[in-house]
Amino acid sequence: MQEPRQLRNKYTARFWDALQQNRLMLPRCRDCGHWLFPIGPCCSNCLSDALEWTPLSGKGEVWSFIVYHHAFAPEFKDKLPYNVAIVKLDEGPRIISNVVGIANDEIRNGMRVAAQFDPVDEAHTLLRFRPDATA
Template sequence: MAPSRPLPQLTVVNAPFWAGCREHRLRLPRCRDCGLVWFPIYERCTRCTSTNLEWIDASGRGVLWGWIEMHKGYIPWFADKLPYNVALIRLDEGPMIYSNIIDARFEDLRADLPVEVVFDDIDDTISLPQFRILPS
């Protein structure tokens, strides 16, 4: 039997994010009191601790801030995907998100490379945000 893919745990707190991903929309919480947009998802603003938040549709664009290339399969599902990259993206809205850059060679990655979100539809409930390099 093939190893199963690790999937996010859906909670009441992160449900709007994952529902947005399923609709191919990158949704993020924004504080109605101080305006901060943040990720990962928390119940309270990470700046002022307000619970007065709203969900916004993010642009889905950002820049590659940092990355590594994985050569060891610590999680069995990834063993036949080696090597793969793990990327840290600074979204245009400010927060950072870990993901992958798809369809790119490791040697093509560089700091501040413009990227945009794409979604990998895993099943009927989960779509994972990944990123691709924007054409120049």
């Protein structure tokens, strides 16, 4: 199973560093306005190199979600049943995460959510989302 530290690379290091400071940031293209997710070496929309790390609102909505009743890796066994969701951020990107602070059977498509920053070890924080009617 991959831990966040293994997802850290040349392109994503600043994303993880920002989360560590409780901020959600992604590269944004200065030429076409595209937000990069997944994060890569250039703008995937127009191939420009003019990328600028930019804060996002951390707000969005539940696009789709599932509930795991089987652990495909042992470290998730004691978390069952747990949800995985695609959150569509207000800025556009769709991002895989968990929705926390709510029972799995109360999650709904379109539900407004806001970023929550969950430290997983001394060097990494995971981006999760909690329901937020004001978001």
